[in-house]
Amino acid sequence: MLAIYILLIIMIIGAIIAIEVEDLLSSVVTVGAVGLGLSLVCLVLKAPDVAITQFVVEIIALIILMRATVSKDVHGSTIGRRLLGSMVVVGFIAVFLLVAMKSIEELPAFGEPTMRISGEYLASGMSKTGAANMVSAILLDFRAYDTLGEATVLFTAVIGVLAVVRRIGRKEKHGIPGREDE
Amino acid sequence: MSKEREKGMSLIVKTITRLTVGLILLYGVYIVLHGHVSPGGGFAGGVIIALSFVHLMLAFGKEVAFRKLAEPVVSFFESLGATLFLSIALLGFWGGSFLLNFLPKGESFKLFSAGIIPLCNVAICLKVGAGLFAAFVALVLLKLDVEKE
Numbered sequence: 001m002l003a004i005y006i007l008l009i010i011m012i013i014g015a016i017i018a019i020e021v022e023d024l025l026s027s028v029v030t031v032g033a034v035g036l037g038l039s040l041v042c043l044v045l046k047a048p049d050v051a052i053t054q055f056v057v058e059i060i061a062l063i064i065l066m067r068a069t070v071s072k073d074v075h076g077s078t079i080g081r082r083l084l085g086s087m088v089v090v091g092f093i094a095v096f097l098l099v100a101m102k103s104i105e106e107l108p109a110f111g112e113p114t115m116r117i118s119g120e121y122l123a124s125g126m127s128k129t130g131a132a133n134m135v136s137a138i139l140l141d142f143r144a145y146d147t148l149g150e151a152t153v154l155f156t157a158v159i160g161v162l163a164v165v166r167r168i169g170r171k172e173k174h175g176i177p178g179r180e181d182e
Numbered sequence: 183m184s185k186e187r188e189k190g191m192s193l194i195v196k197t198i199t200r201l202t203v204g205l206i207l208l209y210g211v212y213i214v215l216h217g218h219v220s221p222g223g224g225f226a227g228g229v230i231i232a233l234s235f236v237h238l239m240l241a242f243g244k245e246v247a248f249r250k251l252a253e254p255v256v257s258f259f260e261s262l263g264a265t266l267f268l269s270i271a272l273l274g275f276w277g278g279s280f281l282l283n284f285l286p287k288g289e290s291f292k293l294f295s296a297g298i299i300p301l302c303n304v305a306i307c308l309k310v311g312a313g314l315f316a317a318f319v320a321l322v323l324l325k326l327d328v329e330k331e
Contacts, residue, residue: 048221052213056229060314063236064321130287131218131296139223140302144281147302148271151309155264158313165320 003044011037025066032062049135191241199241206234210311217303218296224306231311236318244322256316263309270298270305 011034018030035058042051121138131137139147214227239247274282288295 049223049226052222052226053229056226056233060229060233060236060318063233063240064318067322129283129296129299130289131299132291133218133220133223135221136218136223136299136303137296140218140299141283141297144271144302147306148267148281151264151267151306154310154313155260158260158317161317161320 004041007037007041007044011041028062028065031065032058035061049133195241199237203234203238203241206237207231210234210307214303214307215300218299219291224303225310227303228307228310229314231307232314232318235315239319239322244319251315253316253319256312256319259308260312260316263305263307263312266305267302267309270301274298 014030014034014037018027018034021027021030035054039051039054039058042048042054121142122134125134125137125142126132129137129141131141210227210230210233212227213222213230214224217223217227235247235251238250271281274280274284276282277284283297283299285297285301287297294300
């Protein structure tokens, strides 16, 4: 458990640096460090599937963020922080912490006990699906509806991105032909 | 600045990319095909495959990347992945219910086992890989567009 706490502290420090640093590129890199720390936490908690997914998604998100920020000369918001906004934020944090303290006390201990449905999956998953990787067995057999929904979400997200940044229908100022409509 | 970027990066980056991009693609395919045996699966493998093409595009510029994988092909693969997953799910009605694992289960720990799970992994890989690559391409092209203005 000590490794998790060390990683969590590093991630919190990274998140604070990401907010406070002036340079956007440094901020993006620090966000990437936070994500990689999360991937390591998943690895320490013996969830290699989640760790791999978190790792690769973090990298592609980092690349897209870098492409979006590096050449753009955007500096942090120059508007001073307003008093009302800060107070609202502090209020929400306080409410969230109070509710979280109340609800975390009610939770069972970490990893104990295994829930009934999970136990059933673990006991009969391999014989019912034939898949040695239990995560795949649950994602694509027992809970395949969830995966279908997830695929739909991703499909919709990509369609949304393509619809927002498409070239057809945009006003052409420089005579760029509108064929690259991806 | 945008002109230089379109041509790609320096010789060192290009050489290293030439060496590694095939391995990255191969690793993605491995992750997808062994998703039901070892950690990984369609989502992670699809992202790795998309990353190999992103790698190619960052190093060599978009022309080279599009020569390997044209934009219509990307959108075709994305639609193909979604359709494939849905049709596998619908084929379950053959045995009785939606998303039923109707294929023979086979022997565990073998590559050809677990019924429809590897097929679903391949479908999700196509969908995720093509979708993320399309989103990346869209954002990059938008970027170049803004730079020209």
